[in-house]
Structures are given as structure tokens and as C-alpha cells.
Amino acid sequence: MYVAVKGGERAIDNAHAWLAEERRGDTSVAELSLAQIREQLKLAVNRVMAEGSLYDPDLAALAIKQSRGDLIEAIFLMRAYRTTLPRFGTSQPVETADMACDRRVSATFKDVPGGQVLGPTFDYTHRLLDFKLAAEGELPEAPSGTPRREPTPHVTSFLRGEDIIEDQPASDATPKDITREPMSFPADRTTRLQTLTRGDEGFILGMAYSTQRGYARNHAFVGELRIGSVAVEMDIPELGFAIEIGEVELTECETVNQFKGSKTEPPQFTRGYGLVFGQTERKAIAMALVDRALRWRELGEDDVGAAAQDEEFVLSHCDNIQATGFLEHIKLPHYVDFQSELELVRKLRREAEAARVAAQQAREAAE
Amino acid sequence: MSDYNFAYLDEQTKRMIRRAILKGLAIPGYQVPFASREMPMPYGWGTGGVQVSAAALTPDDTLKVIDQGADDTTNAVSIRKFFERTAGVATTEETEKASIIQTRHRIPEATLREDQIIVYQVPIPEPLRFLEPRETETRKMHALEEYGLMHVKLYEDISQHGSIATSYAYPVKVEGRYVMDPSPIPKFDNPKMEMAAIQLFGAGREQRIYAVPPYTKVVSLDFEDYPFEATKADHACDLCAAEDSYLDEVIMDDAGGRMFVCSDTDYCRARREAGHVGRLGSDAPLTTGPEAA
Numbered sequence: 001m002y003v004a005v006k007g008g009e010r011a012i013d014n015a016h017a018w019l020a021e022e023r024r025g026d027t028s029v030a031e032l033s034l035a036q037i038r039e040q041l042k043l044a045v046n047r048v049m050a051e052g053s054l055y056d057p058d059l060a061a062l063a064i065k066q067s068r069g070d071l072i073e074a075i076f077l078m079r080a081y082r083t084t085l086p087r088f089g090t091s092q093p094v095e096t097a098d099m100a101c102d103r104r105v106s107a108t109f110k111d112v113p114g115g116q117v118l119g120p121t122f123d124y125t126h127r128l129l130d131f132k133l134a135a136e137g138e139l140p141e142a143p144s145g146t147p148r149r150e151p152t153p154h155v156t157s158f159l160r161g162e163d164i165i166e167d168q169p170a171s172d173a174t175p176k177d178i179t180r181e182p183m184s185f186p187a188d189r190t191t192r193l194q195t196l197t198r199g200d201e202g203f204i205l206g207m208a209y210s211t212q213r214g215y216a217r218n219h220a221f222v223g224e225l226r227i228g229s230v231a232v233e234m235d236i237p238e239l240g241f242a243i244e245i246g247e248v249e250l251t252e253c254e255t256v257n258q259f260k261g262s263k264t265e266p267p268q269f270t271r272g273y274g275l276v277f278g279q280t281e282r283k284a285i286a287m288a289l290v291d292r293a294l295r296w297r298e299l300g301e302d303d304v305g306a307a308a309q310d311e312e313f314v315l316s317h318c319d320n321i322q323a324t325g326f327l328e329h330i331k332l333p334h335y336v337d338f339q340s341e342l343e344l345v346r347k348l349r350r351e352a353e354a355a356r357v358a359a360q361q362a363r364e365a366a367e
Numbered sequence: 368m369s370d371y372n373f374a375y376l377d378e379q380t381k382r383m384i385r386r387a388i389l390k391g392l393a394i395p396g397y398q399v400p401f402a403s404r405e406m407p408m409p410y411g412w413g414t415g416g417v418q419v420s421a422a423a424l425t426p427d428d429t430l431k432v433i434d435q436g437a438d439d440t441t442n443a444v445s446i447r448k449f450f451e452r453t454a455g456v457a458t459t460e461e462t463e464k465a466s467i468i469q470t471r472h473r474i475p476e477a478t479l480r481e482d483q484i485i486v487y488q489v490p491i492p493e494p495l496r497f498l499e500p501r502e503t504e505t506r507k508m509h510a511l512e513e514y515g516l517m518h519v520k521l522y523e524d525i526s527q528h529g530s531i532a533t534s535y536a537y538p539v540k541v542e543g544r545y546v547m548d549p550s551p552i553p554k555f556d557n558p559k560m561e562m563a564a565i566q567l568f569g570a571g572r573e574q575r576i577y578a579v580p581p582y583t584k585v586v587s588l589d590f591e592d593y594p595f596e597a598t599k600a601d602h603a604c605d606l607c608a609a610e611d612s613y614l615d616e617v618i619m620d621d622a623g624g625r626m627f628v629c630s631d632t633d634y635c636r637a638r639r640e641a642g643h644v645g646r647l648g649s650d651a652p653l654t655t656g657p658e659a660a
Contacts, residue, residue, distance in 0.1 A: 012448075325409035325572060334551075339616055339630075340535045355529075
């Protein structure tokens with residue numbers, strides 16, 4: 001019955017108990033360990049870390065387990081935990097040129113200094129279900145080579161040498177922090193990039209795809225896509241120098257975009273940039289395309305009215321925690337508002353009916 | 368208590384929120400941007416209200432939480448529990464005894480006092496949002512006091528429907544300056560907004576806080592020939608016979624049977640305890656919780 005919506009504490013407690021039981025599933029099936037999730041569902045862990053804005057594979061694994069595999073719910077758990085953490089400082093910018101790359105490909109050159117490294121990719125797998133995986137089995141060891149020790153220069157730096165790609169001078173300015181300042185528009189690029197990197201993969205993918213299909217097309221080439229680990233360094237005031245405090249795995253994508261020039265800029269290649277926690281290349285490529293589309297103003301391009309060019313539209317709607325919260329809140333009780341709407345609609349109907357009857361009577365009287 | 372700071376948020380965050388609240392009180396009806404935090408409940412469940420309450424609470428406060436006017440709706444229970452756990456403050460269902468009232472979609476029927484604060488949960492703080500989706504534009508419109516669009520909307524309602532077709536979240540003008548969204552309260556509650564208590568509004572997802580200081584002029588937008596009208600169901604409460612309270616319509620059976628009861632559960636309870644009896648008589652259940660269902 002309807003009034004049961006006015007459930008009390010007991011209803012909530014019972015719902016939580018049932019949820020816990022459902023989460024565990026059939027107890028005759030072994031329980032998942034966090035290590036299993038972390039090691040064997042790594043790409044899910046990566047997505048949860050990226051969109052949860054918190055690099056911690058163990059906590060991400062816990063969040064995935066707790067959320068029964070609902071990744072947006074897991075991302076939410078990470079975000080809510082993240083806000084409670086103290087901030088004791090800011091790292092140095094990571095140096096992706098020094099990345100220990102597991103994968104590094106360029107679509108713009110056949111070969112590049114540092115080499116093309118396919119790495120652990122699905123790209124050329126045939127998407128046939130592998131029924132051997134359904135049975136437990138030993139895995140043959142993959143061949144290994146000697147890792148490259150020296151830094152791997154960015155492909156865009158070669159184009160820069162020829163002055164044929166836009167310059168992006170390094171800056172020591174402190175970027176805005178979207179978790180500490182409310183969003184305001186127009187947003188600068190640091191704000192946009194931070195928002196995109198934690199934005200929903202599906203949303204960013206859809207936006208990027210729309211640019212490819214002609215809604216603010218900017219013809220992107222993947223200048224470079226690299227995945228690997230970088231050292232995180234932090235200045236320690238007591239020591240007076242920076243020390244390495246850990247490593248994070250990152251995916252970085254730099255697109256090279258055709259650009260015929262504008263009133264303010266000469267013809268040259270332009271750039272889009274994607275940087276995301278973990279091995280998350282679909283997201284990083286999509287982010288780079290959307291970043292490039294959002295840069296129309298600073299490059300003096302036309303606003304063609306495409307969704308992906310509209311920073312207020314993109315940045316206000318790409319966060320899946322905000323989106324899912326607001327979307328799902330409509331299942332909460334709204335009966336007070338609905339009651340007022342009921343009365344309004346009844347009143348409008350009464351008035352419309354009265355007007356109809358009056359008009360009819362007037363017609364009959366005239367005849 | 369618990370491992371969390373008093374009322375969950377750290378002191379720096381509370382200070383940031385208090386600054387936004389003070390700014391809001393200084394400029395009644397103006398939406399102050401604030402760096403809303405991710406809370407352990409979803410956006411849309413009252414994260415703005417919860418952050419404002421957390422910043423306003425002191426250990427001596429007594430908190431009341433209502434949703435749809437009721438203390439026993441699931442989300443009100445959940446938020447009350449959250450503050451019991453993280454702030455350890457006293458809670459109450461009695462409007463009289465509360466020093467802070469967090470609400471979703473209603474203003475209590477009892478007149479609020481100077482020593483009380485009411486905190487509204489707000490989904491979309493921008494009253495002009497559905498006329499103009501862009502924040503960059505609406506901020507400009509507020510700055511220039513350019514509210515013609517809203518009046519045109521209300522006028523079009525009248526020309527199409529014969530009356531203003533807004534029944535909740537009915538826009539108000541605060542102290543003759545800012546047009547403000549009163550949050551999705553039924554327009555029945557709008558006249559109560561000129562009150563003795565401090566009114567604070569929190570929109571977490573939209574990162575906005577705004578406020579109405581005590582005794583501030585709050586006028587529901589209307590036209591001289593189509594004056595604002597605070598409406599409710601044309602019945603008395605079937606439990607306590609109140610004729611002045613906002614009513615919920617409850618469907619009783621599948622043959623069109625229905626009852627009307629006070630949406631403010633505490634108001635209804637107090638009246639029945641004082642001996643008022645509605646159409647359904649004194650045998651009617653005293654609660655509408657699951658036990659009663």
C-alpha cells in the first residue's frame with residue numbers, strides 16, 4: 001500500500017540486510033577476493049579509479065565488490081571516501097616523457113624514435129568467446145623483452161621542431177582545483193581537462209564520437225597514445241627537495257588535428273589532450289577529441305553550435321555521480337508536489353469544461 | 368561517537384560553507400557559488416541541505432528532519448540517522464523543540480521562531496533555469512535584474528490556461544531584488560516564507576547556497592488582476608480535522624476511496640493529542656508508517 005513509502009528505520013535496515021545477502025549471491029560459490037578483482041578485473045578497477053578521482057587499486061576493488069559490479073556505484077563510493085581524506089600537499093607535475101611505457105603507438109608515423117609498442121591490447125584480438133577461459137587452466141608464459149630505460153620523447157615534440165604544430169609553452173601556474181572551487185563559465189582549460197578526466201566514459205565517448213560524425217568535426221589523428229607508469233614526486237619542505245612518493249599508471253593521448261588557420265592563428269596542426277588514470281585508452285582518446293572541440297574559442301574557430309563545443313553543456317553533464325544522483329532522485333517521494341499538480345490539473349480541467357459548456361450553450365441559444 | 372569530525376565535514380569545509388551562508392544572508396535571494404563536497408549520499412537526496420545543516424549545527428542543537436512534511440519518510444529517517452551518527456546531536460519530531468529543521472518540499476505548519484533555522488534541500492536553485500538553460504545567461508539576468516522573461520512565462524500561462532500553471536517551486540521576489548526559487552515546496556507554503564526564523568537553501572549538485580534572513584519581504588510573483596493564490600485540497604484533514612494545513616491525498620482502495628491527511632505529520636499528531644478528531648474518527652491509526660499499512 002502507498003503509505004508504506006513512509007517506511008521507518010526498520011524498512012531501511014531490512015533493505016540493507018537483503019542487499020548484503022544479494023551482494024554475496026549463492027554462498028556455495030567461492031567469495032571474490034579483492035586481489036582477484038584487482039588483478040583480473042583490472043580495467044574495471046582502472047575506470048573506477050579514473051572517474052572516482054582516486055588512485056588506489058585496492059580501494060577500487062573493494063568498491064567494485066561492495067557495489068556488486070555496478071561501476072558508477074563503485075565510483076560514487078570512491079568519491080565519497082576521497083572527500084574525507086586530508087590534503088597534505090600537491091605533487092610535482094608528472095613527467096609523461098619519462099613514462100615506463102607498456103604500450104605506445106603513433107598513428108601519424110610509421111615509426112618513431114622510441115618505437116611502436118603494441119603492449120597488452122585487445123586491438124587485434126578476434127572477438128570470439130574463448131571457452132577455454134570458462135574452464136580453469138594454466139596460462140602459457142608470454143615472451144618478454146628488455147624494457148627500454150631511456151625516456152621516450154613525445155611524437156608531438158618532433159612536429160614542434162618543425163613549427164608545424166601549435167606551441168604549448170610549459171607553465172608553472174597553479175591549476176584550478178575543481179574539487180575545491182565551484183565551476184564557473186567560461187572555464188579555463190585546466191578546469192575542462194580535470195572535469196573531462198573524471199567524466200563518465202560513456203558520455204565523453206558519445207561526445208567525441210559526435211565530433212567525428214560531423215558535429216564540430218576537427219579531424220583528429222592519434223599522434224600518440226601511451227600507457228605506462230610514471231613516478232609521482234613531491235616537494236618535502238623539511239628536506240628542501242622533491243622525493244618520489246609512488247608511481248601511478250596513466251594513459252595519455254595526444255591528438256594532432258587538422259587546422260586551416262583562423263583570423264588569429266596561422267594554418268598549423270592543433271592539439272587535443274587526454275590523460276586518465278590506469279589503462280583507459282578509449283576514455284583518453286575520447287577526452288582528447290572533446291578537449292579539442294572545446295578549444296574552438298581560443299583557436300578562433302567558428303562555433304557551429306555542436307554539443308561538443310558547448311563547454312557549459314559538456315562540463316555540466318559529464319559527471320556520472322551528479323547525473324545518476326539527480327536522475328535517480330525522482331524515485332524519492334514527491335507526493336507533496338504531485339498533490340499540488342493534481343489540484344492544478346483538476347482546476348484547469350474544471351475551467352476548460354466550464355468554458356466548453358458555456359460556449360455550447362451560447363451556440364444553442366444563437367440557433 | 369565516530370571517527371568522523373563533528374557533523375561529518377572537516378572544519379575547513381564548514382568554514383567555507385559558513386562564509387557562503389553569511390554572504391547569502393547579506394544578499395537575500397542571491398545564489399552564492401560554493402565548492403560543494405561529495406557526500407556519502409547521492410546528489411538529489413539532499414546533499415546541499417545536509418552540507419548547510421552540517422555547517423550550521425552545534426553540539427547543543429536539536430535537529431528535526433522532514434521530507435514531504437513527514438518525519439518518517441525514508442529519506443528523512445536516513446538523514447536524521449546520518450546526523451545522529453556523525454554529530455551525536457539530539458533529534459526531535461516536534462517542530463516546537465527543534466532548533467534546526469532540515470526539510471524537503473515543505474514548510475512546517477507551526478509558525479517558526481527567531482531561535483530556529485530552517486534548511487531547505489534544493490534540486491535546481493535557478494528560478495530562470497527552465498526559461499534559459501545557460502548559467503552564463505541567467506547570472507547576467509539576475510545581475511541586471513532582468514526578469515521580464517519570467518513575467519512573460521506567467522502571462523503566457525494565464526493566456527493559455529486562464530491561470531498561472533505553477534503549483535510548486537513557485538517563484539518569489541526577495542526584498543524587492545532577487546527572484547528566487549523557494550525550492551519545490553507547494554505554493555501553499557509560499558506566504559509562510561516571511562518568517563522569524565533564518566531560512567537557508569542548499570543545492571549540492573548545483574553548488575549553490577542562498578538565504579532569506581528573518582522578517583525579509585518575500586513576494587510570490589503575480590499580476591494585479593491575477594493575484595497569487597495559495598491553494599490546497601479543498602478538504603479538512605480526515606484525522607485531525609485541520610482546515611488550514613496542506614493535505615496529502617491517500618488512495619484507500621481501487622474503488623475511488625481516498626482520504627486527506629495533513630502532510631505535516633507532527634502538526635497532525637499534536638492536534639489529535641489535543642483532542643481534535645477528523646472524519647475518520649478517533650479510531651483512525653495514529654501513524655501512517657509501515658505498521659499502520
